[in-house]
Amino acid sequence: MAAALAAGPGRPAPALKARRRRQALVTLAFLAPWLIGFAVFFAYPLLSTVYFSFMKYDGFRPPVFTGAANWRYVFAHYPLFWPALRNTLWLVAVMVSARVVFGLGVGLLITKIKTGAGFFRTAFYLPYLAPPVAATMAFAFLLNPGTGPVNHLLGDLGLPQPGWFNDPSWSKPALTMLALWGIGDLMVIFMAALLDVPKEQYEAAELDGAGPWQRFRYVTLPVISPIVLFAVVTGVIQTMQYYTQPIVAGKVASGIIGNSGQAFEPGYPDHSTLTLPQLVYNLGFQRFDTGSACVIALVLFAIAMAFTALLMRRRGGLFQAGE
Template sequence: MITPAVIGLLVFFVYPLLASLWYSFTSYNLMSPPQWIGLRNYTYLFTQDPKVGKAALNTLWFVVFMVPIRIVSALAVAGLLVRVRRARGSWRSVFYLPALVPPVASVVAFVFLFNPGTGPVNRVLHLFGVDGPLWFNDPALAKPSLVLLSVWVMGDIMIIFLASLLDVPRELYEASSLDGANGAQQVVHVTLPHLVPVLLFAGVTGVIAALQYFTEAAVASGVASGKATIGAGASAAIGYPDDSLLTYAQWIYVRGFGNFQFGYASALAMVLFVVASVLVVFMMRRVGAYTPSEAS
C-alpha cells in the first residue's frame, strides 16, 4: 500500500538529493560530462564567491524578521476574528483572500502601490505633508517592503490559527476565570500552550520557505528596476537595489541557470540543505518537546 509513496520519495527526493551531492564535487555545465574536482566548489564557496555572503545575510534577515512578524500578525488577526460577532464569515474571507493571489501578481501590485513617483501610498502620504520613501528602490527599505507583502498574504497561516483558537476548550477559560486569572494570564497559561503544535508547524514551514525565498524577491527586483526577466539576460536586476534583495536561492539560480555552473550550484544547494536541516531539527527539539500537558 505504501509502495507508490516510497517510489515517489525515492524518485523525487532521494535520487535528486544524491545526484546534487555528487554534482557538488564536479565541474558540470550540462553540455559535457561532469568532471570530478573534489572540494574545489566548496572552497570557492566559503572563500572566494563575491556575493554568497551577501545573499546568505539577506536570507538570514528574512528568517529572523519576516517569519516571526508573519506568525505574530496571523495570530493577532485570528484572535480578533474569534471575537467577531457580526459578519464573521465575511471578515474571515477578507483576510484569507489575499493568500489566494498568485505570488507574482501580488508582488507586481505591491511594487505599483509603493512606487515612489506614481504609487498611491506615497500620494496619500503627500496629502499629509510627508515625503514618501523610495520603498523597493531603497536598499534599506526593500526587505521591509517585502515583509509588508508577507503580512498581507498571511491568510494561509491565519486560518490555521483561527481553527486552533476555536478548538481550545471554553471550560478552561471559565475555570481560569474562576481562579482569578485575567485576560493576559489566560492567553499565557491557556491559549498559548494549546497552540504550541500549530506554532511549531508555522515556524518550521516559515523558516523553510524563508530559506528558499525566491519568487517574491526576484520579481520585486525585476519590476522595481524596470526589467521583467530574470537570469543571465537581466543580471543587473538580480538583487536590485544594491543586492539588498539578493537571496541565497536566487544566487543558486544565477550560478546554475545563468552561468551554467551546475556543479557549483549543487554545492550551494547542499549547504542550504544542511542549514535547513539543522534549523528544523533544532526547532523540533526545542519547541516540539514543549507540550500542553507539560505547560499545565
C-alpha cells in the first residue's frame, strides 16, 4: 500500500509494472513460435515478392531495379495474363459454388440414409484420396472424345459427344466435374455440421407446420452457416492456387505427356485451361522472368484477399435475406 501511495495517483507501482512486464514476456514467449513462423514463411516471402516485382531478375545475375516495367508488361503486353485471369475467376465462381452445393447435398443425403450409410460415406470419400495427377489422367482418358467410354456411352444413348479436354468450351466444365468427383473432404465436413444441428429445432419447426425446404432454410442453414463460409473461403483460396489438374489434363489431351523433351505451353486447348499459378511457374521457372512472375503472384494474393474479405464481411447476411 505504501509503495502504491508513493507512486502517486495515476502512476502504477513498480511492483505492478514489473508484474505486467513479466506477463507480457510470458505471452510473447508463447506467441514466439507463431511469430517466427509468420515472419519466416509469410512476411518475408511476401516482402520479397513485392521487392522482386520491381526488379529484373533471372535467378542468376544480381537483380536490377526497373520500376514498374514488370507491372506494365504483365498488364499491357503479356498476352496470356488476361485469359488466365478470366479462367481463374471462372473456376472460382463456378467450381467453388458447385463443390459447396454438391458437397452439402451429398452430406445431407447420407445423413438421411438409414441403412448402408457407411458404404456410401466410404464410396464418396475414397476419390478424394486419389493423387491429383493420377485422378486427372484417369479422367482425361475416360473423357477422351475418340476412345473414351463416356463418349461411347453418350453416343449409344443418342446424346451429344463433347470434346471435353480437347474442346475450349468444355475443358473448364470437365475440370469442374473432376473437382466434384473428389468431393469427399467437403462431404465429411458438412456431415459433421449437419449431425450437430439440434433435433429439437427440427421438431419445433415441424410442429409449426414447416415443410422440408422451410426446415432446411430456417433451421439447417443458419446453424451450419459458419461451416459453409469456411468451405467457401478455403475453396476460393485453393482454387486461386489451382495448378496441377489443368496442366496435367492439358498435357494428356494434347498428347504431350510421356514424351520427354517436348516443349509444352500451358493452357491447352486454346488457353482454356490456363490459370494464373501456371503463369507464375511458366514465367519464373521456365522463362526465368522472376519479376513478372512476382507481379502475377501478387495479383493472386490480392484477389484471394479481396474475396476472403468480402465473404467475411458479408458472413452475417449470407443466409438471412428473405426471413
